[in-house]
Amino acid sequence: xxxxxxxxxxxxxxxxxxxxxxxxxxxxxxxxxxxxxxxxxxxxxxxxxxxxxxxxxxxxxxxxxxxxxxxxxxxxxxxxxxxxxxxxxxxxxxxxxxxxxxxxxxxxxxxxxxxxxxxxxxxxxxxxxxxxxxxxxxxxxxxxxxxxxxxxxxxxxxxxxxxxxxxxxxxxxxxxxxxxxxxxxxxxxxxxxxxxxxxxxxxxxxxxxxxxxxxxxxxxxxxxxxxxxxxxxxxxx
Amino acid sequence: xxxxxxxxxxxxxxxxxxxxxxxxxxxxxxxxxxxxxxxxxxxxxxxxxxxxxxxxxxxxxxxxxxxxxxxxxxxxxxxxxxxxxxxxxxxxxxxxxxxxxxxxxxxxxxxxxxxxxxxxxxxxxxxxxxxxxxxxxxxxxxxxxxxxxxxxxxxxxxxxxxxxxxxxxxxxxxxxxxxxxxxxxxxxxxxxxxxxxxxxxxxxxxxxxxxxxxxxxxxxxxxxxxxxxxxxxxxxxxxxxxxxxxxxxxxxxxxxxxxxxxxxxxxxxxxxxxxxxxxxxxxxxxxxxxxxxxxxxxxxxxxxxxxxxxxxxxxxxxxxxxxxxxxxxxxxxxxxxxxxxxxxxxxxxxxxxxxxxxxxxxxxxxxxxxxxxxxxxxxxxxxxxxxxxxxxxx
Ligand SMILES: Nc1ncnc2c1ncn2[C@@H]1O[C@H](COP(=O)(O)OP(=O)(O)OP(=O)(O)O)[C@@H](O)[C@H]1O
Ligand SMILES: [Mg+2]
Numbered sequence: 323x324x325x326x327x328x329x330x331x332x333x334x335x336x337x338x339x340x341x342x343x344x345x346x347x348x349x350x351x352x353x354x355x356x357x358x359x360x361x362x363x364x365x366x367x368x369x370x371x372x373x374x375x376x377x378x379x380x381x382x383x384x385x386x387x388x389x390x391x392x393x394x395x396x397x398x399x400x401x402x403x404x405x406x407x408x409x410x411x412x413x414x415x416x417x418x419x420x421x422x423x424x425x426x427x428x429x430x431x432x433x434x435x436x437x438x439x440x441x442x443x444x445x446x447x448x449x450x451x452x453x454x455x456x457x458x459x460x461x462x463x464x465x466x467x468x469x470x471x472x473x474x475x476x477x478x479x480x481x482x483x484x485x486x487x488x489x490x491x492x493x494x495x496x497x498x499x500x501x502x503x504x505x506x507x508x509x510x511x512x513x514x515x516x517x518x519x520x521x522x523x524x525x526x527x528x529x530x531x532x533x534x535x536x537x538x539x540x541x542x543x544x545x546x547x548x549x550x551x552x553x554x555x556x557x558x559x
Numbered sequence: 560x561x562x563x564x565x566x567x568x569x570x571x572x573x574x575x576x577x578x579x580x581x582x583x584x585x586x587x588x589x590x591x592x593x594x595x596x597x598x599x600x601x602x603x604x605x606x607x608x609x610x611x612x613x614x615x616x617x618x619x620x621x622x623x624x625x626x627x628x629x630x631x632x633x634x635x636x637x638x639x640x641x642x643x644x645x646x647x648x649x650x651x652x653x654x655x656x657x658x659x660x661x662x663x664x665x666x667x668x669x670x671x672x673x674x675x676x677x678x679x680x681x682x683x684x685x686x687x688x689x690x691x692x693x694x695x696x697x698x699x700x701x702x703x704x705x706x707x708x709x710x711x712x713x714x715x716x717x718x719x720x721x722x723x724x725x726x727x728x729x730x731x732x733x734x735x736x737x738x739x740x741x742x743x744x745x746x747x748x749x750x751x752x753x754x755x756x757x758x759x760x761x762x763x764x765x766x767x768x769x770x771x772x773x774x775x776x777x778x779x780x781x782x783x784x785x786x787x788x789x790x791x792x793x794x795x796x797x798x799x800x801x802x803x804x805x806x807x808x809x810x811x812x813x814x815x816x817x818x819x820x821x822x823x824x825x826x827x828x829x830x831x832x833x834x835x836x837x838x839x840x841x842x843x844x845x846x847x848x849x850x851x852x853x854x855x856x857x858x859x860x861x862x863x864x865x866x867x868x869x870x871x872x873x874x875x876x877x878x879x880x881x882x883x884x885x886x887x888x889x890x891x892x893x894x895x896x897x898x899x900x901x902x903x904x905x906x907x908x909x910x911x912x913x914x915x916x917x918x919x920x921x922x923x924x925x926x927x928x929x930x931x932x933x934x935x936x937x938x939x940x941x942x943x944x945x946x947x948x949x950x951x952x953x
Contacts, residue, residue: 386866386946407870414868425863425950429575441564442868486867 331398333416333494333525334360334383339392340548341378352378354548355392360494364525365517367536370545376529377422377498379545383527384419384496385412397493414442418487418524420497424479426471426486432458433467436485443490457485461515477508484515488524495519497528501535513538565873569880572853580885583849586842587889587929588896591922593835595897598918600904601828603911605821612817616689618782620792622646622799622810637803639773640763643681649798650780650791657687658778660766666716666759668731673719675712675757677733679766679775687781693717695727695742698762706764710738714746715756733759734769780810788812832918836925842889843929850882850937861941862949875942882934883927890926894919 341353352375360366360383368376381387385396388409394401397416404412413419426435436454445453455467461481471479480500487495497516501509513535520526528539536542544551573580624636640658647656660679665672682698684690693714702709710731717726717740726740738761747755767773780795782788792810799808854861861874898919901912 381947384866407872410865410868410870410873413866419866421866421950425859425866427860427863429571438864439867441561442864442870442873444561446561447564490868 331395332359332361333364333397334358335393335395336379336382336389337393339382339389339394341375341382341387342390351548353382353389356545356548356550357392358383358543358550360525360527362493362525363520363523364527365520365540366525366527366543367539367541368527368529368543368545369531369533369536374545375548376545378548380419380496380498380527380529383494384417385409386419410442414439414490416493418490418492418495420480420483420487420495420500422499422502422529424471424483426479426482428471431468431470432463432474432482432485435471435482436489438486439490453489454485457489458482460488461485462511475508477504477511480504480508480512481515484512488519492524494525494527497526499529499531501530501532509535565876565880566884568877569884572857572877572881573884576853579849583845583885584889584892586845587839587886587926588842588893590835590839590842591890591893591926592896592900593838594832594922594925595894595914595918596900596904596912597831597835598828599897599901599912599914600910601824601831602915602918603901603905603913605824605828606913607911608820608824609817612813612820614689615813616687616781617813618785618788619687619813620780620782620788620795620810621777621812621816622780622792622795622808623777624803624806624808636774636776637806638775638778638799640767640775642799642802643775643778645798645802646778646780646795649794652783654683654686655781655783656778657681657684657780658763658775660763660770660772660775662766662770664733664759666720666731666733668720668726668729671720673716673757675716675759677759677761677766677769679763679770680760681763684760687779691745693743693745694725695740697742698760703762703764706762706768708736708738708765709741709761711742711744711760712740713744713756713758715754716759717743719757731759733761736769738765839922839925839929843886843933846882846885846930847933847937849885850878850934851940853881854878854937854941857941858944858949858952861944862946862952865944865946866950871942874944875938878938878941879931879934882937883930886926886930886933887923890923893926894922897922 336356336358338355338357339353340351340355343350343352356379368379370376382389382394385401388401396412399412401409427438433451433454436457437450440450440453458464458467461484463478463481463485466474466478471482474482480503484500495516500512500516504512516526516528517538530536624638643656643658647653650656658681662677664675664677666675680698682700682703685697695711697711698709701707710733712720712726720726720731721729726743729740731738731740744756763775780791782791792812796808796810800806864874898914901914904910905912
């Protein structure tokens with residue numbers, strides 16, 4: 323159920339958002355005023371040093387978290403006005419999230435892992451399994467339907483995680499270091515997969531430490547100390 | 560999330576930790592089993608005693624010296640056969656009056672001996688109380704007036720002394736005095752662990768001579784109908800008090816006996832159920848504890864489920880179902896345990912047990928409620944987890 327995105331309303335709009343963590347009375351500012359727009363079909367790479375706030379920003383963009391201040395609109399809805407249940411619905415309908423460390427359910431087969439988001443959408447078991455199998459086929463894992471995560475390689479697990487993010491046909495795919503744990507060949511496969519999805523019209527936002535990966539995106543965003551410091555300095559040479 | 564799906568997730572979670580689930584259930588199984596079995600024993604005992612009191616026959620008045628209240632010391636009887644004559648005149652019908660003087664005696668036949676309750680009685684006993692003979696005849700009026708040494712044996716005593724042989728016409732001795740067996744009673748069974756078949760009925764006159772006394776212990780009257788029973792009781796007590804101005808007498812009906820016994824046994828059953836209920840509560844706390852552990856262990860899973868669209872309610876329902884499933888499966892197993900314990904007790908021991916529907920319904924309802932009550936806090940905790948924080952935990 324892709325949200326029909328009119329040209330007027332971008333997929334995600336963040337205006338001057340901040341995120342401050344409260345650690346035993348000491349506040350840590352992970353984001354200090356970030357503005358960003360992700361339009362339909364966008365392909366954005368976020369780079370920056372460790373601790374600069376990339377993951378924090380991704381959590382906000384994915385409706386997993388709320389900004390401390392500023393405005394965040396996802397799929398045309400202001401998250402400040404949404405309760406936890408509505409946030410869950412928004413995540414389910416609009417966003418596909420690929421985590422750096424996969425986060426697959428260990429005792430569950432690839433097929434049922436992929437089908438999980440459909441459970442919370444009320445899709446029946448039979449259809450869920452069919453759609454999950456289709457999506458695994460698409461990421462090249464048609465032969466691994468009934469394997470559990472511990473029976474698969476890292477690259478295969480990452481592709482299962484991508485299939486899970488895609489099974490709901492989201493309008494935005496958020497990937498936090500999707501190639502970080504993979505060797506270059508496998509990383510290339512995963513990246514190719516994301517790019518083919520982007521070609522189909524899904525907006526892709528990915529976090530990476532790899533300049534070559536970042537260079538393939540339409541846009542690059544560089545973060546430092548909780549702020550966006552674009553324009554990007556092109557690598558010399 | 561669909562309900563069927565929530566069930567499947569809950570069942571899977573219980574299966575994944577099979578041993579832990581079973582041990583957690585065990586608390587509930589034992590609690591429910593104890594409630595069902597103990598209530599069954601309480602109910603069975605109450606029912607048996609009621610049957611026995613009713614089995615004495617209807618419209619019965621038992622007259623004993625002293626006040627019938629629990630605090631009063633049992634007073635020594637001063638009643639004699641002359642008092643019985645006076646009561647008989649009030650009642651107007653000798654066949655409605657029975658008396659007893661009883662004493663525990665060793666009864667011998669040849670080389671065999673048995674301990675039995677010797678009852679000195681009138682020939683009217685089988686009419687006043689409902690008693691049926693197995694063989695032979697009962698005492699006659701002449702036996703009583705002449706103090707003839709004849710005896711009617713309870714089924715147990717007859718078996719102890721004579722085995723399979725026919726006791727009719729044989730000699731027995733009671734306290735060294737010879738009696739001739741003229742009849743045996745049908746079997747009665749046991750009551751509260753007491754064998755009711757170990758008895759010997761002899762003429763009251765013969766018993767008094769044997770015991771060297773003029774007294775009788777008490778008397779019983781069968782009223783002609785229910786309406787007159789209270790009036791008759793007062794008249795009899797009045798007649799006795801006139802003859803013994805220093806003594807109180809009580810006339811009690813079966814209803815009164817049943818009422819008192821019923822109250823006592825009702826309280827007993829309640830206490831048993833309450834004790835068993837406490838173990839059920841302890842089982843519930845165990846469920847709560849394990850669910851909290853389960854939430855903590857699966858924090859990451861909860862975070863992931865939320866990240867892909869599970870609402871707080873979906874997660875809460877999942878954990879609540881898990882708790883309810885634990886306690887209801889435990890409840891069903893506990894009912895099976897309770898029923899089979901009750902059946903075994905009923906069959907293998909003298910203690911009667913009757914499983915009641917209300918105790919089953921109650922035990923099951925309580926175990927389901929325990930699941931809900933003790934599952935709510937862990938479920939809420941799981942539902943409220945922040946997805947990002949939950950995903951971060953290791
Ligand atoms: N839950 C939290 N509580 C407190 N501080 C946090 C929390 N999450 C992140 N931070 C802090 O916020 C800052 C940004 O963290 P974030 O994870 O966004 O960095 P990042 O850019 O993703 O780094 P990396 O490249 O290492 O993944 C860090 O200083 C971090 O310590
Ligand atoms: Mg990060």
